[in-house]
Amino acid sequence: MLYLLLPHLPRFFVQTVAEGGIIESVQMCQFMCHKFLTFEFGEQLNFIIGMLHVLSMHKDHDVNIWLRSGHNGSSYINFIEFTSSYVLADPSITGGKSAILAAITVALGGNAIATGRGNGIKSLIREGQRWFQSEPSLV
Amino acid sequence: MRDKGGFNLNHPWFDSELFSVFSKAEVSVVLKNAGHSAHKPEVFGDRIKVIRTFTRQGASSYKILSQNGDLISTHKADLQRICDQLEIQVDNPLNILTQGTLTEFPLRSHR
Numbered sequence: 001m002l003y004l005l006l007p008h009l010p011r012f013f014v015q016t017v018a019e020g021g022i023i024e025s026v027q028m029c030q031f032m033c034h035k036f037l038t039f040e041f042g043e044q045l046n047f048i049i050g051m052l053h054v055l056s057m058h059k060d061h062d063v064n065i066w067l068r069s070g071h072n073g074s075s076y077i078n079f080i081e082f083t084s085s086y087v088l089a090d091p092s093i094t095g096g097k098s099a100i101l102a103a104i105t106v107a108l109g110g111n112a113i114a115t116g117r118g119n120g121i122k123s124l125i126r127e128g129q130r131w132f133q134s135e136p137s138l139v
Numbered sequence: 140m141r142d143k144g145g146f147n148l149n150h151p152w153f154d155s156e157l158f159s160v161f162s163k164a165e166v167s168v169v170l171k172n173a174g175h176s177a178h179k180p181e182v183f184g185d186r187i188k189v190i191r192t193f194t195r196q197g198a199s200s201y202k203i204l205s206q207n208g209d210l211i212s213t214h215k216a217d218l219q220r221i222c223d224q225l226e227i228q229v230d231n232p233l234n235i236l237t238q239g240t241l242t243e244f245p246l247r248s249h250r
Contacts, residue, residue, distance in 0.1 A: 022171045023170055
């Protein structure tokens with residue numbers, strides 16, 4: 001509106017939304033620790049803060065499952081504890097923040113060194129859970 | 140035959156999706172392409188979609204789609220041209236500063 005009233009004013013004095021060269025959305029599939037994650041950006045400055053939170057907790061007699069979810073699709077069941085004999089955990093619990101940054105870097109032609117993690121771009125492909133540990137209970 | 144016990148990767152428990160290894164990943168970014176700095180707006184329209192697919196074998200391919208979803212190009216040089224036109228420098232730490240690059244700064248500075 002101010003630009004209409006004062007047409008001689010330089011464009012950058014008027015608060016407008018950028019028309020070109022901004023990222024609208026990022027979508028990743030089997031990338032890092034995400035099965036499928038879509039992220040829509042706002043039109044101006046975006047702050048992405050921690051998205052990981054415990055959504056629900058399911059307790060059974062034998063199995064305790066903490067379901068971590070949120071918009072980040074990082075492995076839906078992150079922590080399973082078999083109280084009787086096994087402990088199965090995923091140590092690579094990360095939020096979606098660095099994955100979004102890495103996805104932008106990779107999709108726009110950057111290599112894995114530019115993302116700052118992994119020694120090759122193939123190390124950014126998702127691989128199930130990272131490790132598993134069994135603790136047999138000796139009675 | 141007697142089961143010897145121990146760690147057996149052929150156990151049906153490991154067939155579940157929890158342990159599967161994926162061979163392919165796909166990342167896509169949608170860029171706004173309008174205004175005076177647009178790159179070939181008559182070809183791409185208001186939005187450019189860049190899809191990068193890479194496999195565990197090391198193959199990597201690009202797809203650059205227009206606003207209507209038509210495949211315009213599969214070359215990385217065209218993607219570089221788009222990034223130059225839209226002034227997106229991926230490897231510039233002033234644009235994308237990762238945690239790893241940030242820790243290198245005090246090490247490289249003179250005192």
